[in-house]
Amino acid sequence: MSQDTTLVALTGLTALPSQVWGAIRLVPLVREEPITDLRLDDRLYGDDFAAVAVDRRTAYCSYIPHGYVANWTDDGTPASSYGTQLRRDADGPRPACVPLRFHRRMARRVDKNRVRFLPLHLALEGYLALHFGGPAVVWEEWSHRAVSRGLSPRVEQAYAGAEVEGLRDALRVFEIHPGQCGVMVYAADALAAAFVVPHPDDYRALHPSLVLDLFGELIHHYTTLHGPVPEFRARIRDGAVGSLAELRAEAARHQREWAEFHDHTMAGGLLDESYTLQRVRTMGPFALSRFLPPFHRNTEQHIGETITHADGRLAYLKTFRLSEAQTRRGHLLTLLAAHDWHFGATADALRVSRDQLATRVEHAGFGALLRQDIRDHYRAAARRAAT
Structure with a gap:
C-alpha cells in the first residue's frame, strides 16, 4: 500500500548544539518523552555478503553487516530490549572465499511481538525496485530483454560508514546527551543521514552502528575533499546578563534559536519534502514503512524508512541521501513509467x-x-x- 504524504516531522525531538570533527557535524536529537512500548536492538551478521529473498523471483544482494529487531507491546506497557548479538567466533578459521548469508525478507516477523528488519536496505530495496518491471507496452524502441526481464539486474553503489572520513572518530569522541534518541549526520554541512530510535537506552546501544550503515557517493567525496566546517558558537551580548536567571534565559533562547535554525534551514531539504510512503509491516500500534522522494532534479533528495505510532509519533527514522546521478535515474524512470514507457x-x-x-x-x-x-x-x- 502506497500513499503520497509528507514525512513525519521530528515532533517531540529537539536538536541540541552541534558537535564538529573535521568535515563531520553531528546534531544530537533529544526526546521530551521516550517511547517505552517499542524497543530496538542490534543483530550483528559480520562481514558476510548477503542475499535477501524479496519474493520468489527476486533477490537483493548487498553487504549487510547488521539488522535491527523491533520489540513492542500492544497495550502500551514498557517493552524490554533483547540481547541478540550474533558474531563470528574470533578463534574460528576465516573461509578462503567470500561467505554468503541468506535472509528471508527485508522485514520478517520472528515472534508475535518481534520483527527483524534490515536497516537502510529496506529503503534501498524500494529505490532499486522503482519501476523494476520495465515497459508494460512493447513499444518499438525497447529490446526483448527490457520487456521480459525489466531492469534486472539493478545495481547501485554505496560506502560503509567506516569508509566515511572522520565519522568513526566523531562517533567515538563526542558525548551522548541524557535523553538523546537520535542524531543528524552532516558532511561538509550537507545532510548525510538522519537516525532516530525510540528510547535513550536504544540510542546508546546503537550509536556505534552508524559506521555499519551505508552512505552515498556524494557524502564520501565531501568528507574526503572538504576541509573542516565551522562551529556555531552561541554569543551573549555584552550587558545582556546581570544575574544567573538572566544567564539561564539567554542560554535557553540560544538553544531554541539553534533548534529552529536546524529544523528549518539545515534539515529543510529532508523535512520539507513530500514523499511516497509504502507500509511494509504493521506491528501492533506501530507501522514500519519506507519512503521515496519525488526525484526533483538539482535538489536534495533522500530515501529512508520509519516506524510511526498510530498517534503520529515518530519512533524510528533512518535515511540515505541520493547522489545527483541516483536522483537523475529515479527521475528518468518515474517519467518513463508515467508515460507508459x-x-x-x-x-x-x-x-x-x-x-x-x-x-x-x-x-x-x-x-x-x-x-x-x-x-x-x-x-x-x-x-x-x-x-
Missing part, C-alpha cells in the same frame, strides 16, 4: 528530442534496455546534430 511522450515531457532522450537513457545505465539498431540510429542522429 512511450519514448516520444517522455521526450516531449522532458522537452528534448528522441535521440537526446536515448543518450540520457544510456548515460543513466539503462542503454541495454534499448534495441541495438535503435541505439545505433539515435547515436548517429546525435553525432549529426553535434556537427
Whole structure:
C-alpha cells in the first residue's frame, strides 16, 4: 500500500548544539518523552555478503553487516530490549572465499511481538525496485530483454560508514546527551543521514552502528575533499546578563534559536519534502514503512524508512541521501513509467528530442534496455546534430 504524504516531522525531538570533527557535524536529537512500548536492538551478521529473498523471483544482494529487531507491546506497557548479538567466533578459521548469508525478507516477523528488519536496505530495496518491471507496452524502441526481464539486474553503489572520513572518530569522541534518541549526520554541512530510535537506552546501544550503515557517493567525496566546517558558537551580548536567571534565559533562547535554525534551514531539504510512503509491516500500534522522494532534479533528495505510532509519533527514522546521478535515474524512470514507457511522450515531457532522450537513457545505465539498431540510429542522429 502506497500513499503520497509528507514525512513525519521530528515532533517531540529537539536538536541540541552541534558537535564538529573535521568535515563531520553531528546534531544530537533529544526526546521530551521516550517511547517505552517499542524497543530496538542490534543483530550483528559480520562481514558476510548477503542475499535477501524479496519474493520468489527476486533477490537483493548487498553487504549487510547488521539488522535491527523491533520489540513492542500492544497495550502500551514498557517493552524490554533483547540481547541478540550474533558474531563470528574470533578463534574460528576465516573461509578462503567470500561467505554468503541468506535472509528471508527485508522485514520478517520472528515472534508475535518481534520483527527483524534490515536497516537502510529496506529503503534501498524500494529505490532499486522503482519501476523494476520495465515497459508494460512493447513499444518499438525497447529490446526483448527490457520487456521480459525489466531492469534486472539493478545495481547501485554505496560506502560503509567506516569508509566515511572522520565519522568513526566523531562517533567515538563526542558525548551522548541524557535523553538523546537520535542524531543528524552532516558532511561538509550537507545532510548525510538522519537516525532516530525510540528510547535513550536504544540510542546508546546503537550509536556505534552508524559506521555499519551505508552512505552515498556524494557524502564520501565531501568528507574526503572538504576541509573542516565551522562551529556555531552561541554569543551573549555584552550587558545582556546581570544575574544567573538572566544567564539561564539567554542560554535557553540560544538553544531554541539553534533548534529552529536546524529544523528549518539545515534539515529543510529532508523535512520539507513530500514523499511516497509504502507500509511494509504493521506491528501492533506501530507501522514500519519506507519512503521515496519525488526525484526533483538539482535538489536534495533522500530515501529512508520509519516506524510511526498510530498517534503520529515518530519512533524510528533512518535515511540515505541520493547522489545527483541516483536522483537523475529515479527521475528518468518515474517519467518513463508515467508515460507508459512511450519514448516520444517522455521526450516531449522532458522537452528534448528522441535521440537526446536515448543518450540520457544510456548515460543513466539503462542503454541495454534499448534495441541495438535503435541505439545505433539515435547515436548517429546525435553525432549529426553535434556537427
